[in-house]
Amino acid sequence: MSAPIKIVMLGEGRVGKTCLTLRYCQDQFNESQESSVNATYFDKAVDLGGGKDIKLAIWDTAGQEIFHALTTVYYRDAYGAVLVYDVTYKESFMKVEKWVEELRQFGTKDISIVVAGNKCDMKNQMQIDKNEVEEYCKKIGAKHFFTSAKAGVGITELFRSLGESISIKVQAQESKGKKKKGLQIKDVKDTKKSNSKNDVCC
Numbered sequence: 001m002s003a004p005i006k007i008v009m010l011g012e013g014r015v016g017k018t019c020l021t022l023r024y025c026q027d028q029f030n031e032s033q034e035s036s037v038n039a040t041y042f043d044k045a046v047d048l049g050g051g052k053d054i055k056l057a058i059w060d061t062a063g064q065e066i067f068h069a070l071t072t073v074y075y076r077d078a079y080g081a082v083l084v085y086d087v088t089y090k091e092s093f094m095k096v097e098k099w100v101e102e103l104r105q106f107g108t109k110d111i112s113i114v115v116a117g118n119k120c121d122m123k124n125q126m127q128i129d130k131n132e133v134e135e136y137c138k139k140i141g142a143k144h145f146f147t148s149a150k151a152g153v154g155i156t157e158l159f160r161s162l163g164e165s166i167s168i169k170v171q172a173q174e175s176k177g178k179k180k181k182g183l184q185i186k187d188v189k190d191t192k193k194s195n196s197k198n199d200v201c202c
């Protein structure tokens with residue numbers, strides 16, 4: 001049985017990477033979620049519709065600057081990335097560009113990227129210009145989603161979009177006779193979904 005496909009959650013500290021991951025994988029939300037000090041991953045079968053799913057290993061990285069050098073290690077062999085920013089904190093969006101540059105430098109060549117504007121439940125405190133954000137995401141070839149880990153908004157759609165993008169690339173490679181390492185797209189009925197949490201110390 002092949003291993004799940006690795007994706008990474010990237011973004012500044014406190015933007016909500018852990019909360020998004022926990023909401024998606026365990027349907028939990030913690031108002032006082034502590035900053036991550038190491039990378040953690042969850043296995044999750046993402047429903048692609050039409051009876052298909054793709055098994056992902058979702059790596060939640062630590063966003064604080066002091067852990068940055070270690071984070072780049074997690075780009076390796078990642079076929080997808082969720083770039084998270086906080087819609088109530090404009091600087092966190094400006095930093096998305098930094099993650100994109102680093103992924104281009106250290107990540108897998110045709111890595112699929114989606115951007116999450118998280119904490120969209122805090123509408124009154126939005127600091128970003130939607131048009132500017134959408135334009136930037138278009139430029140880097142990434143889909144943009146407004147998400148709220150707190151309210152459970154936009155998260156299923158975001159991971160499904162990423163899963164679809166990865167599976168299309170993988171299938172294209174397979175049809176050329178190259179099997180992408182870590183591929184696992186299966187009929188849902190054959191898949192035993194798992195939500196296991198795994199701590200990995202940097």
Ligand SMILES: Nc1nc2c(ncn2[C@@H]2O[C@H](COP(=O)(O)OP(=O)(O)OP(=O)(O)O)[C@@H](O)[C@H]2O)c(=O)[nH]1
Nearest residue numbers: 013014015016017018019031035036063148149150
């Ligand atoms: N209102 C609101 N708060 C959120 C949301 N997502 C996360 N938070 C809060 O934001 C804070 C930071 O969330 P985390 O998930 O720990 O952020 P992180 O990006 O993992 O941070 P690091 O681990 O330091 O990189 C916590 O207090 C969360 O409760 C959201 O969608 N809405």
Ligand SMILES: [Mg+2]
Nearest residue numbers: 017018035036
């Ligand atoms: Mg975290």
